[in-house]
Amino acid sequence: xxxxxxPSFFTLSGAxxxxxxTYQRFTLLAVFVFLGLSFVAQINYDSWRRYTPPxxxxxxxxxxxxxxxxxxSLAKAVxxxxxxxxxxxxxxxxxxxxxxxxxNGKYRKLAELFNVVTDLSPRFVQAYQTGLIILPGEGFxxxxxxxxxxxxxxxxxxxxxxxxxxxxxxxxxxxxxSAAKEFQIAATKKDAPPITQYFAGIYYKEADQRQLxxxxxxxxxxxxxxxxxxxxxxxQLLHLEMTFFLEDAVAKYxxxxxxxxxxxxxxxxxxxxxxxxxxxxxxxxxxDTQTGAVSEAKR
Amino acid sequence: MKYKVLWAxxxxxxRETLRDKLLYSLVGFAVLVIAASLLAGSVSLGQDARVIQDxxxxxxxxxxxxxxxxIGTQLVFKEVERKTIYLxxxxxxxxxxxxxxxxxxxxxxxxVAGLIMAAMFLIVLYAKTxxxxxxxxxxxxxxxxxxxxxxxxxxxxxxxxxxxSSAIYTFGVTLIxxxxxxxxxxxxxxxxxxxxxxxxxxxxFPNLEKFNLRNDVVFNLSPDGTQVGLIxxxxxxxxxxxxxxxxxxxxxDEF
Numbered sequence: 001x002x003x004x005x006x007p008s009f010f011t012l013s014g015a016x017x018x019x020x021x022t023y024q025r026f027t028l029l030a031v032f033v034f035l036g037l038s039f040v041a042q043i044n045y046d047s048w049r050r051y052t053p054p055x056x057x058x059x060x061x062x063x064x065x066x067x068x069x070x071x072x073s074l075a076k077a078v079x080x081x082x083x084x085x086x087x088x089x090x091x092x093x094x095x096x097x098x099x100x101x102x103x104n105g106k107y108r109k110l111a112e113l114f115n116v117v118t119d120l121s122p123r124f125v126q127a128y129q130t131g132l133i134i135l136p137g138e139g140f141x142x143x144x145x146x147x148x149x150x151x152x153x154x155x156x157x158x159x160x161x162x163x164x165x166x167x168x169x170x171x172x173x174x175x176x177x178s179a180a181k182e183f184q185i186a187a188t189k190k191d192a193p194p195i196t197q198y199f200a201g202i203y204y205k206e207a208d209q210r211q212l213x214x215x216x217x218x219x220x221x222x223x224x225x226x227x228x229x230x231x232x233x234x235x236q237l238l239h240l241e242m243t244f245f246l247e248d249a250v251a252k253y254x255x256x257x258x259x260x261x262x263x264x265x266x267x268x269x270x271x272x273x274x275x276x277x278x279x280x281x282x283x284x285x286x287x288d289t290q291t292g293a294v295s296e297a298k299r
Numbered sequence: 300m301k302y303k304v305l306w307a308x309x310x311x312x313x314r315e316t317l318r319d320k321l322l323y324s325l326v327g328f329a330v331l332v333i334a335a336s337l338l339a340g341s342v343s344l345g346q347d348a349r350v351i352q353d354x355x356x357x358x359x360x361x362x363x364x365x366x367x368x369x370i371g372t373q374l375v376f377k378e379v380e381r382k383t384i385y386l387x388x389x390x391x392x393x394x395x396x397x398x399x400x401x402x403x404x405x406x407x408x409x410x411v412a413g414l415i416m417a418a419m420f421l422i423v424l425y426a427k428t429x430x431x432x433x434x435x436x437x438x439x440x441x442x443x444x445x446x447x448x449x450x451x452x453x454x455x456x457x458x459x460x461x462x463x464s465s466a467i468y469t470f471g472v473t474l475i476x477x478x479x480x481x482x483x484x485x486x487x488x489x490x491x492x493x494x495x496x497x498x499x500x501x502x503x504f505p506n507l508e509k510f511n512l513r514n515d516v517v518f519n520l521s522p523d524g525t526q527v528g529l530i531x532x533x534x535x536x537x538x539x540x541x542x543x544x545x546x547x548x549x550x551x552d553e554f
Contacts, residue, residue: 077478077481080473080474080477080478081477081507081508081511081513081514082353082357082360082511082513082514083514084349084353084513084514084517085353085354085356085357085513087353088339088343088346088349088350088353088354091343091346091350092339092342092343092350095342095343095344096342121514121517123518124349126344126345126346130344
């Protein structure tokens, strides 16, 4: 009976047998309620930040979800010597950023992040490799090439740097001469795969630098220890020899008839050559009637 | 100076710091952070070894320095505040012995704490990569040397200011010491007068970047004999300078 007189607790329902609401219980309840409230708010805030279109005029929405890396020189200064640690931090940030998807188009900070990571850790091979592979596809081919150049300076013994840079030149710039040059550099490095120099030959061929391509295939054919590469480069050599043979025939044809032949078959019918050679690469030959250039026939 | 007395004070200081709950929480937290580097490594696109090494060694340095700041700056101050220093100094114990005993005692604590953290680091690294680069041992050693040098700095400051201010000053010295390359770069671009001042700062403040072998661990680049020799020489020279200066100040202190 005495409990009725003490106002130190109250009951929520007043029903018989209900638990009295002591101060401690109230505190405990309040802690959970407010913790839950902050949790709900946090979840909603995150989804608002990521998926709601910007409402503020003049403020770039992406700023909220994009990483904002420091400039490399500032990052170096504030790392106080722990440059590799900071590089790792930005590396993890980069992975989260790229893996998280971008709801608003382009990964604008991607090149900047690769730059800061490799400036902080100039010998981080995987960072260069990853950058050279993903940057061009995200619309940063020039930045990727700059990254490759930096990698070549920082890691002069690595064949990967010129190799991947060459791929960027090929795939995103269609600049076969530059690609071939990069592959030639890569081929001089220790541990470079045997096929590297073969690729240099292919690129020179693509860029119509056939004599150069021929020389490279010849070197590859004579020096490589890789059976596959020797076989392929042998076929390329044969193919190029056939091309040169046809070019000579086209020149003779023009001397005789004052015009270029319409097809390789023309050379046979006019008795310039006995038969059209069959390329070991499985492609036919075509002749440009305007310039007389011999090229691979489009399949 | 009696070495027996020095050893007694060293051992007592070590015991005193071991009773400090702060030490346990710091060592515990450092071990936790080192273990957590496993998690960070798992989201690093196959760069586990790299992330574990960088994160753990940085965590080791940071936590050892926090121990230096907060325990090192309190040692002498506590004795003065509790007036226990009278009891000691009234015995045949010189002030030099007292001061040096405090220094060596804390060095012992830092060594033990550092070895616990290093053991955790090496276990985590070995469990993940099944190899431990030799450079890691050098980096751990250099981190402990750096913490010892900063212990001498914090003792020097605490001999004439309050613990909080000496912790802040020691932190400042740490930043300047690790920013020494930046200081040098600035000095080369500055006007002649400013250049003189900045070069003075460069040579006067401890050049802590010498003890930074952490960045080479990832590439397993061990320091060569000359480098190790010069690091040790620098450590001995600079620490002796700080201790002599500290003892000189401490001798003039009045309690």
